[in-house]
Amino acid sequence: MSIACLFSGLYCEAxxxxxxxxxxTGARSVSDREVVARAASLSGMDEDRIAKAFFAGTSIFNRFSHEKERSVSWLRLAAAEILAEGGPMVMHGFSAQLPPESVSHVLRTCIIAGLQHRVDVAEKAGVTQAExxxxxxxxxxxxxxxxxxxxGSKDPWDTSLYDLVIPVDKTGVADAAEQILTQLANPAVKPTASSERAVQDFLLAARVETFLxxxxxxxxxxxxxQAVTIIIHKNVLMLERLExxxxxxxxxxxxxxxxETKVGPDFHKSDIYRKVDFEVPSKVLLVDDEREFVQTLSExxxxxxxxxxxxxxxxxxxxIVSNDDPEVIVLDLxxxxxxxxEVLRRIKENRPEVQVIILTGHGSEEDRDVxxxxGAFAYLHKPVDIETLSExxxxxxxxx
Incomplete structure (x- = not known):
């Protein structure tokens, strides 16, 4: 049987x-939760961190850590492994976007509805209209x-992305399901030798991507x-060495x-390729009201x-601490x-795993003891040697 991938808006009765x-159909249900759990198991990353890849916005540290990009790579590998296991399945949620277009036995379905219908559905579930x-x-x-x-599309409801678009406010739930079942029986979305090979290609590409x-x-x-193509999208000074x-x-x-390696269409833009060094901290938060000092320190x-x-x-x-994931904080008093x-006190009450280094020009021995x-990791005085601070x-x- 074909694989049904159902992508929808909130409160669309998907x-x-x-x-x-x-x-x-008796098919296997594949939810976002299952895909995230497998991605976490494969990568060793925390499930909550991987799941953040589904949501808009990125960490302020992401340009150094590439955590969102790595999460997406592991989600691809998880989805590829699940597809490669074969059998009928219904993949629903954000994960429904992961199978590539080359896998032709996937029925890509978008379920959507007008705003008022979605609000009505939410209210029936006890959610206020404003919420x-x-x-x-x-x-x-x-x-x-x-x-x-x-x-690659900024419009999640772009009809060209899907084989089937269902306005559930016009069709109703039962008829929407019937439309999906009818299309799943269509020979055009039945597994073929070519589409099964495409799954293996997807799996191999995901393995290479996560390894890189x-x-x-x-x-x-x-x-x-089994022929791999790597596309470099960000400019790099020593391209041959990177390739x-x-x-x-x-x-x-x-x-x-x-x-084979290639450069992408955005290669010559100003964004510079940066390799992540996992041995070096990439999520350091510097807190100081002396703007020139702290900006220079960051540089x-x-x-x-x-x-x-x-x-x-x-x-x-x-x-930032409540909304993001700093690993180390360098904090002025x-x-x-x-x-x-007081900042240190609140951080250690709510996020005890975050390490805090005090860096101050005005602190006393009493402040140090407090x-x-x-729970401060260290207490340093300004001016501080940059190598001492780095270590x-x-x-x-x-x-x-």
């Missing part, structure tokens, strides 16, 4: 439709960014009949017979391949508003 299709509209707006934003990431990602590289990877390194790594992946850490973001007051720092000791009792940050990251 779960009800999927349930009918599953009951009628429903907020959820729908955010959900559509998430789906737009995800679809652009995976399919684990070695610090973020590139686009395709495969056809050689990518080829040598890709050739180590089992099943790869040949490797000096970048020269040592450490990725950092900057906050100029305690309140901003706490907002004397700041307007919430001072460093900070160390609250302290590395040790704090290792401790974390």
């Amino acid at each position: 779960d009800e439709i999927a349930s009918i299709v599953l009951d009628r 429903a509209k907020r959820h729908i707006h955010k959900g559509d934003e998430d789906r737009a960014e995800w679809t652009e990431e995976i399919r 990602g684990s070695n610090g590289h973020h590139v686009e990877v395709h495969a056809k009949n 050689r390194e990518l080829k040598e790594l890709a050739e180590k992946v089992e099943g790869v017979k040949s490797v 000096r850490l970048l020269l040592r391949d450490m990725g950092s973001a900057v906050a100029y007051d305690g309140e901003s720092a706490l907002d 004397k700041m307007p508003g919430i001072d460093g000791i 900070c160390m009792k609250l 302290t940050i590395k040790k704090a990251n290792e401790a974390r």
